[in-house]
Amino acid sequence: xxxxxxxxxxxxxxxxxxxxxxxxxxxxxxxxxxxxxxxxxxxxxxxxxxxxxxxxxxxxxxxxxxxxxxxxxxxxxxxxxxxxxxxxxxxxxxxxxxxxxxxxxxxxxxxxxxxxxxxxx
Amino acid sequence: xxxxxxxxxxxxxxxxxxxxxxxxxxxxxxxxxxxxxxxxxxxxxxxxxxxxxxxxxxxxxxxxxxxxxxxxxxxxxxxxxxxxxxxxxxxxxxxxxxxxxxxxxxxxxxxxxxxxxxxxxxxxxxxxxxxxxxxxxxxxxxxxxxxxxxxxxxxxxxxxxxxxxxxxxxxxxxxxxxxxxxxxxxxxxxxxxxxxxxxxxxxxxxxxxxxxxxxxxxxxxxxxxxxxxxxxxxxxxxxxxxxxxxxxxxxxxxxxxxxxxxxxxxxxxxxxxxxxxxxxxxxxxxxxxxxxxxxxxxxxxxxxxxxxxxxxxxxxxxxxxxxxxxxxxxxxxxxxxxxxxxxxxxx
Numbered sequence: 001x002x003x004x005x006x007x008x009x010x011x012x013x014x015x016x017x018x019x020x021x022x023x024x025x026x027x028x029x030x031x032x033x034x035x036x037x038x039x040x041x042x043x044x045x046x047x048x049x050x051x052x053x054x055x056x057x058x059x060x061x062x063x064x065x066x067x068x069x070x071x072x073x074x075x076x077x078x079x080x081x082x083x084x085x086x087x088x089x090x091x092x093x094x095x096x097x098x099x100x101x102x103x104x105x106x107x108x109x110x111x112x113x114x115x116x117x118x119x120x121x
Numbered sequence: 122x123x124x125x126x127x128x129x130x131x132x133x134x135x136x137x138x139x140x141x142x143x144x145x146x147x148x149x150x151x152x153x154x155x156x157x158x159x160x161x162x163x164x165x166x167x168x169x170x171x172x173x174x175x176x177x178x179x180x181x182x183x184x185x186x187x188x189x190x191x192x193x194x195x196x197x198x199x200x201x202x203x204x205x206x207x208x209x210x211x212x213x214x215x216x217x218x219x220x221x222x223x224x225x226x227x228x229x230x231x232x233x234x235x236x237x238x239x240x241x242x243x244x245x246x247x248x249x250x251x252x253x254x255x256x257x258x259x260x261x262x263x264x265x266x267x268x269x270x271x272x273x274x275x276x277x278x279x280x281x282x283x284x285x286x287x288x289x290x291x292x293x294x295x296x297x298x299x300x301x302x303x304x305x306x307x308x309x310x311x312x313x314x315x316x317x318x319x320x321x322x323x324x325x326x327x328x329x330x331x332x333x334x335x336x337x338x339x340x341x342x343x344x345x346x347x348x349x350x351x352x353x354x355x356x357x358x359x360x361x362x363x364x365x366x367x368x369x370x371x372x373x374x375x376x377x378x379x380x381x382x383x384x385x386x387x388x389x390x391x392x393x394x395x396x397x398x399x400x401x402x403x404x405x406x407x408x409x410x411x412x413x414x415x416x417x418x419x420x421x422x423x424x425x426x427x428x429x430x431x432x433x434x435x436x437x438x439x440x441x442x443x444x445x446x447x448x449x450x451x452x453x454x455x456x457x458x459x460x461x462x463x464x465x466x467x468x
Contacts, residue, residue, distance in 0.1 A: 040171045067202055085344070085378065086358065086359040086360070087359075088359070090211060090350075090358075091356070092208070092211060093202050094202050094245070094247065095246055097175075099175070101361070101378060106408060107417070108405070108420075109377055109378065110396070111171075111394055112171070
């Protein structure tokens with residue numbers, strides 16, 4: 001009899017501990033903040049290139065993107081051998097991005113663009 | 122002999138007297154009710170990952186219903202992110218964009234011009250997509266000073282869909298007035314023209330969606346002004362606006378990058394990291410084949426449709442309309458003098 005009660009207590013206890021653990025792990029896993037990065041490099045030669053890059057943490061809860069943690073966002077907007085018309089890093093919690101607008105020596109214009117979460121870039 | 126001669130002289134004086142007058146008028150001959158000019162910025166059917174156009178929108182300039190529609194779309198998927206009016210909204214466009222000017226009504230003093238920006242396949246944040254978003258507004262153009270005004274009297278800026286060929290814009294001219302910028306809390310540098318020239322692509326045919334053009338082109342640019350797009354963080358971006366005109370009619374035929382103009386900014390646009398990706402691909406092919414010495418593809422908004430009669434280059438270059446009238450009138454005068462003199466000789 002005693003042994004049965006002990007077994008029962010142990011079983012229920014084990015179940016409870018298991019449940020708490022499971023719940024705990026669900027909670028800790030429900031939201032996380034992975035690093036995300038993206039880049040767009042155009043290279044015509046060693047001396048002619050543009051580079052837009054972005055890097056930062058995103059908040060994901062239950063597998064769903066929530067927002068970009070804009071304070072963690074860093075970007076790169078570089079180029080060589082091209083005329084950089086404008087460049088920027090937009091820290092928007094919905095979608096952050098880096099861009100470079102350039103003009104090549106032959107007059108062709110273009111954009112380099114990278115975003116997080118990386119849907120397009 | 123004296124009579125027809127004086128007649129001819131009087132005619133010439135009257136005509137040459139009128140000609141500069143009609144040239145000085147800032148309104149082009151084609152500017153009348155029902156005139157429309159439409160531009161397109163096309164996206165290929167299967168765009169590559171980084172072929173996306175971004176329109177930066179200043180919420181304070183949006184009509185209420187459009188603002189609410191974008192706000193609703195961005196909140197629909199339970200996103201915790203609010204749209205507010207202190208920070209620009211970036212619209213990501215993966216379809217064609219169209220910019221249209223329609224002249225609705227012309228009186229002696231003002232003209233009503235409807236400006237419409239249509240964007241297809243638009244997203245304001247990750248997830249939600251609007252299949253079509255249309256921004257539209259009717260602007261009041263004062264025909265004496267050629268400046269658009271808001272209903273409360275705030276001057277916006279000069280029209281950019283056309284210029285007066287007889288007195289083209291000059292370096293230092295405002296593209297948007299400080300009064301307008303101030304009204305909508307757009308802080309930053311003055312937006313003025315930094316370059317006006319006739320040398321852009323001076324030896325190349327320009328392909329637009331509507332037709333091909335031949336040089337010279339009037340190139341007008343505003344580059345380098347810094348505009349705050351986030352009042353909370355104090356961050357901003359540098360603007361660049363490049364406009365290409367057909368010099369006979371003064372009609373805008375293409376743009377390269379175009380961030381801020383009276384018409385676009387009235388609709389809310391304060392930046393456009395955008396290009397015609399279809400034409401850009403065509404230009405790239407042209408460059409690869411080394412055929413870019415004679416022709417060029419317009420890479421920004423370019424002419425798509427219009428009912429303005431543009432110069433026809435079919436059999437050489439035809440003169441502009443005032444010149445055409447001058448030639449026609451001279452011919453008439455010549456014929457009349459010839460008749461007169463012949464009659465006198467017969468007598």
